[in-house]
Amino acid sequence: MKPRIVILWLFLFGIFAILFRVFEPNTNQVNVNEPEKAVQSKVQKPSRQIASVPKIDLGKKTQFEEPKRESNPPKGIIHGGYSKSLFAGNIVFSENKKVKSSGLNRKVTLYAPTDRYGWVRTEESQYRDEKGVIQSRVAVMTGDQVMVRLAEGSTEDELEQLARRLGAEIEKNLTDSRVYVLKFNGSKPENWNLIYSELKKSKEVAYAEPNYFVAAQ
Amino acid sequence: MGTFRGLSQFKYYSLVFASGVALLEMPACKQATPPSGLDGDVSSVNKTQSTNTTDTPVTPLSIVPAVIVTNNLPSQVHFVGQNGSPPYSWSLANGSVGSVNANGDFQSYTSGGASVIVTDSKGVTATASLTAAVGGPITPNDTNYSSQVFYSQMQSPQSWAIKTDCSSVGVATIDTGADLVHPDLSTNLMPGYNTITNASGGADDSVVSHGTHVAGLIGAIGNSNVGVTGECWKAKIYPIKALDSQGSGTVTDVIEGMTKAREFGVRIINASFGGITVFDQSLYDAISNAGSAGILFIAAAGNGGSDGIGDNIDIHPEYPASYGLGNMLVVAAVNSADQLASFSNYGPISVQIAAPGVNIYSTKRSNAYGNLSGTSMAAPLITGVAAQLWAFNPSLTLAQVRAQIKSKVDSSAALSGKVETSGRVNAAKTLGYSP
Numbered sequence: 001m002k003p004r005i006v007i008l009w010l011f012l013f014g015i016f017a018i019l020f021r022v023f024e025p026n027t028n029q030v031n032v033n034e035p036e037k038a039v040q041s042k043v044q045k046p047s048r049q050i051a052s053v054p055k056i057d058l059g060k061k062t063q064f065e066e067p068k069r070e071s072n073p074p075k076g077i078i079h080g081g082y083s084k085s086l087f088a089g090n091i092v093f094s095e096n097k098k099v100k101s102s103g104l105n106r107k108v109t110l111y112a113p114t115d116r117y118g119w120v121r122t123e124e125s126q127y128r129d130e131k132g133v134i135q136s137r138v139a140v141m142t143g144d145q146v147m148v149r150l151a152e153g154s155t156e157d158e159l160e161q162l163a164r165r166l167g168a169e170i171e172k173n174l175t176d177s178r179v180y181v182l183k184f185n186g187s188k189p190e191n192w193n194l195i196y197s198e199l200k201k202s203k204e205v206a207y208a209e210p211n212y213f214v215a216a217q
Numbered sequence: 218m219g220t221f222r223g224l225s226q227f228k229y230y231s232l233v234f235a236s237g238v239a240l241l242e243m244p245a246c247k248q249a250t251p252p253s254g255l256d257g258d259v260s261s262v263n264k265t266q267s268t269n270t271t272d273t274p275v276t277p278l279s280i281v282p283a284v285i286v287t288n289n290l291p292s293q294v295h296f297v298g299q300n301g302s303p304p305y306s307w308s309l310a311n312g313s314v315g316s317v318n319a320n321g322d323f324q325s326y327t328s329g330g331a332s333v334i335v336t337d338s339k340g341v342t343a344t345a346s347l348t349a350a351v352g353g354p355i356t357p358n359d360t361n362y363s364s365q366v367f368y369s370q371m372q373s374p375q376s377w378a379i380k381t382d383c384s385s386v387g388v389a390t391i392d393t394g395a396d397l398v399h400p401d402l403s404t405n406l407m408p409g410y411n412t413i414t415n416a417s418g419g420a421d422d423s424v425v426s427h428g429t430h431v432a433g434l435i436g437a438i439g440n441s442n443v444g445v446t447g448e449c450w451k452a453k454i455y456p457i458k459a460l461d462s463q464g465s466g467t468v469t470d471v472i473e474g475m476t477k478a479r480e481f482g483v484r485i486i487n488a489s490f491g492g493i494t495v496f497d498q499s500l501y502d503a504i505s506n507a508g509s510a511g512i513l514f515i516a517a518a519g520n521g522g523s524d525g526i527g528d529n530i531d532i533h534p535e536y537p538a539s540y541g542l543g544n545m546l547v548v549a550a551v552n553s554a555d556q557l558a559s560f561s562n563y564g565p566i567s568v569q570i571a572a573p574g575v576n577i578y579s580t581k582r583s584n585a586y587g588n589l590s591g592t593s594m595a596a597p598l599i600t601g602v603a604a605q606l607w608a609f610n611p612s613l614t615l616a617q618v619r620a621q622i623k624s625k626v627d628s629s630a631a632l633s634g635k636v637e638t639s640g641r642v643n644a645a646k647t648l649g650y651s652p
Contacts, residue, residue: 082492085465086465145469177472177506213467214467214493216460216464216591217491
């Protein structure tokens with residue numbers, strides 16, 4: 001029995017030793033939650049450092065040092081962007097797709113109309129900036145309108161018939177050009193896609209494009 | 218050859234000739250004789266041999282400022298020909314104010330320049346654009362002018378010694394409108410238009426007074442003992458409201474606004490808006506058509522994306538700033554140290570020039586004043602300078618105005634690689650001021 005006990009003790013000791021080795025605190029480990037300590041640690045023992053990686057926030061520019069802002073955005077207007085009230089309506093449709101080629105996201109959102117605005121549609125696309133950081137850009141457009149330019153030789157009557165067939169109507173003609181605004185019931189998001197793609201294919205139309213929003217800068 | 222009859226108390230700084238235009242800078246009375254090489258240098262006078270088919274030497278055309286100097290501005294210019302007589306016929310270019318009497322004196326030359334076409338007895342014609350470099354900087358007496366330090370940065374006080382009245386040049390602002398009854402603006406505002414409601418007017422209802430602020434930078438009434446001044450002390454601004462009270466608007470409303478601007482006969486459109494991240498053909502066509510009508514389109518470079526930090530719009534385009542059309546001047550914003558503002562978009566292809574755009578003091582709604590920052594504020598300062606230049610020399614083409622503004626910037630290392638000219642606008646140099 002004694003040798004067995006000795007062997008058992010040796011076995012247990014060995015396991016303990018292994019465990020002790022494994023759980024020995026690594027004083028060179030970087031604590032990502034305390035970057036300043038990590039930097040100090042870096043200075044003291046550079047040979048065993050693990051590089052800290054800046055956290056990437058989707059849709060927000062991440063920089064090592066954010067440039068100083070000269071001023072605050074004017075109230076009511078999102079600096080460099082659009083009025084918040086544009087997006088004040090309920091979201092009635094939202095679709096997030098991953099673009100196969102890049103792995104980045106593309107998001108389409110349709111907002112119900114507010115008192116001030118009609119339907120508002122946003123198309124948000126991600127991209128990588130020069131530093132490889134993921135950014136996003138938003139195209140904001142009316143959710144129930146499409147702009148079209150008549151093709152050479154086509155008439156307003158033909159466009160009117162086409163629009164009616166697609167469940168839309170001519171809202172207005174922009175003076176001195178052959179550009180028209182078509183309006184339709186925007187409560188169904190598929191309407192926009194359908195009418196937009198059908199118009200683009202139509203021979204009566206030179207081009208079709210959304211009616212984008214612009215913003216004061 | 219004929220002589221350039223310089224009066225002893227005048228110095229002739231330079232003769233610049235370009236594309237059929239002779240630019241003669243006439244400074245205030247300071248120095249003695251003209252620099253050598255200019256006196257009688259016929260070859261440097263721009264002229265057109267219109268009827269003379271013989272080999273006889275052409276008669277020189279020269280311009281001499283008269284003795285009379287009022288308030289440091291030459292009030293009279295005298296054209297002289299061979300033997301001191303005025304053997305020319307005279308006509309004034311479109312838009313030039315003044316007259317030429319029997320002695321060859323061009324009169325009413327009270328502030329700035331004029332284009333005079335002269336023809337000699339042999340049928341040689343020349344167009345002379347008179348540019349006066351006069352006096353020192355002029356400080357307006359507007360009570361809050363001291364808050365507008367950005368004007369000194371871009372040497373506007375020197376430019377005001379040359380031209381302050383831009384009312385001969387129509388300017389449209391496509392914005393949130395303007396406060397039509399603001400006492401510091403009203404007489405410089407024309408009846409505008411609201412493309413959102415399709416009604417005349419153009420009153421500003423915006424939360425931040427965006428359009429009123431922009432209009433004030435172009436043409437708040439100057440030297441009026443009240444409030445602030447615009448780059449133009451007298452102006453003809455058509456406020457076109459295409460952006461709503463929150464600063465948003467649709468491309469269709471903007472295009473309608475541009476059509477209205479053309480109907481108003483403006484030469485410049487100020488576009489302190491942006492934010493379209495997808496190429497928009499209709500807006501492109503509208504701006505291009507405006508160019509065909511001779512309209513200069515001055516656009517803000519934009520204030521960066523959703524994070525408010527400026528982007529390179531050559532790489533990540535933002536419209537209308539990134540269209541790259543030949544009738545556009547796209548403006549980035551700098552701070553008081555000529556550093557690119559952190560929020561300002563940039564791009565050495567898309568963006569031509571910079572102007573002050575940080576903490577800019579101007580008019581606000583309801584007889585108020587205040588600071589705003591943005592490329593929206595930088596653009597109208599360029600618009601004001603363009604209106605000044607065009608008022609000063611009405612015969613300049615769109616391309617010449619654009620080129621002149623671009624070529625007379627103050628270079629800044631911080632803007633190298635950020636904007637095409639690597640510089641910030643200098644109003645005085647643009648108008649030909651010689652210190």
